[in-house]
Amino acid sequence: MSGIIKSEPFHIQAYKNIQRRLLEKEFSPGEQLTESFLAKKLGISRGPIREAIRMLLHDGLLVQSGVHVFVFDPTFEDVIDLYSCRERLEPLGANLAAQNITEENKQKLKEIIDNTESALSNKEDNHKIASLNTDFHDLITQSSMNRQLIQFMNLIRAKNIYMRNVLLGDFTRKEKFIDEHRRIADAILVGNKYEAEQAMVDHIQVDLETWKDIYKQK
Amino acid sequence: MSGIIKSEPFHIQAYKNIQRRLLEKEFSPGEQLTESFLAKKLGISRGPIREAIRMLLHDGLLVQSGVHVFVFDPTFEDVIDLYSCRERLEPLGANLAAQNITEENKQKLKEIIDNTESALSNKEDNHKIASLNTDFHDLITQSSMNRQLIQFMNLIRAKNIYMRNVLLGDFTRKEKFIDEHRRIADAILVGNKYEAEQAMVDHIQVDLETWKDIYKQK
DNA sequence: TATTTTGTAAATGTTGACAAAATACAGATA
């Protein structure tokens, strides 16, 4: 019959578990993480932990110095580096999405925009709004149908979320971005790749400016 | 004192070893690779092999289907996907290199151009010329001083070399590219970031056209 | 004959034990 849920292997569980703890700042940036410490904390052996650590090193959420592994301690320069890449890649995603998006994803895109607007007007919590924001960007990347780009954007997104949590904390902007999102979505929905790309460039640049503003006043 | 060479851990050795065998097409695209097969072949246990496999999965040289791992079997669509990303990222590298390159790297850049010219006029072997080509692109990326970009370009380069070996074999172009390289280098050396970026865009587009030509006639 | 069950081989998943290496620290020496 059905319904038999195959549990994930431990190294995948460990990867997600540690990633979540990192995003929730349960570990301090710069802190050393040892295999045995994590193994004991998650109640499994060091083998799967090693694999999870290797994955998080690849994601850039952990960094290696010699043989030891530490929690990534981002600087504002790291934000600039990441956004330089993001500013090139994500507009490519918007461009391709305008050409390749499926009808199903068009529907989803409209829903995300609508849900975001109502969440904003209902003043729902930051977590909900941040989640919708992520969904918006993720859907566009997925709609590009470029597997290489999707892989790169996954790396960028994880690191971006982490750096935002570490460097900005709960500070965030809530009002302006919906207009920018709608401009991007409209362009994609009518298949205007140039406008979609430019709208995404503008959106990312505004986002980085907001980073700078918040970072300055801290 | 000096000269004490610390041998690398097995999983790093295994990573490089398997990567080399993949680039040399010792394994066929689409072939399944098992941990025990590789462990026996390299004469080490499965543990380090597992880690090496995970790294090669991240590089995209191996792919996972269910629990099993196979040698990446690239299509021309994969080339397009990769070049779409490369066309955005590597020109960014040239742009940044024009602003941030050190005097030391300027010297190296000139040397690479000179060596390439003499290698071409002496009709040296393809391997030597391909190596100088890689050095040229790598040096520019390094000179961007953007660590995130360097990481992405490392992924792009490995996959690019692999796909070239698999899909094009020994076919390559030898004459034209030195002029394009010199145009890029000149712009970087005088700090003209716009010209450096555009020259790199043009270079990559010509490269992709060459791919298409060679691929068509096969 | 069709279907289900059982058996078997091959692959990955997981662990704990031990080896090797790096690190921290105390005490000796200049």
Add this chain to the structure above:
DNA sequence: TATCTGTATTTTGTCAACATTTACAAAATA
């Protein structure tokens, strides 16, 4: 005081044994 050096401790590196999963073939059953 500063530095060297040996030692204890911690951490990563490596392995081999065992467990689990999967796919497929063979056998039993309806």
